[in-house]
Amino acid sequence: LAPHPFLTRELGPLLWLFAGITLVILSAGYGFYRNEERKLLAEAEENLRGVTGVKVRQLAHWWSERVGDASIVRRGARQNDLLALVGGPCPVPCGELFHWLQGFRAYGQYDRADLIDDRGQVVLSSLPGGPRPARVVLAAAPQAIRSGELTLVDFYRDEADGLVRLALLVPLAGPSGGAGTPVAVALRINPDAYLYPLVRDWSPPSSTAA
DSSP states (O other), rough: OOOOOOOIIIIIHHHHHHHHHHHHHHHHHHHHHHHHHHHHHHHHHHHHHHHHHHHHHHHHHHHHHHHHHHHHHHHHHTTTTTTGGTTTTSSSHHHHHHHHHHHHHHSEEEEEEEEEETTTTEESSSSSTTTTOOOOHHHHHHHHHTOOOOOOEEEEOTTOOOOOEEEEEEOOOOTTTSSSEEEEEEEEOOGGGGGHHHHHOOOOOTOOOO
8 A cells, every 4th residue: 555645744754853863972972982981991090001001100119119129138147247256166156157047937027937058959948857948949149259249049849838929139249358158148028928918919009199
């Protein structure tokens, strides 16, 4: 059947008008959605940049603290002439060195401290009777002693307990006159204590933070 002339003449324009209005509404809605999406993405990117900047500064601060610890190690060794005690008769010198090493464990950033010589042998440990330091630490100590540079042994798995650790190697210059054994202080770092929580916390920086 052919459509009634009224439907064609009167309702046709209305249908086209309705279709046009619908198209305008859909276009406006899509435009609003895309605008909100761009705003959310920009906000997320800004938060990510802010958090990343904070993390970089925190890690840089953590490393500067380790460099400061190395200075404390060297200054303490010089002031107390501790290197002159290395290889000396025990028990008195060993006792002084042992208590000195134990002090780094009490500091909280390190869970063991060892004196390692230029042959990669442990001279004294803060864990007497405990497991030896990891092989990678023993291998890196002679290189650090030869270079005289502060060395970070990056994430490694300790053979004794299978846990991931880091180690800070602080080479100590021999006492005046060349006496004593060249050694490095190996400070073992447990990343669970600070580094892992720092990396896991990705909260955006507060706008009210100083």
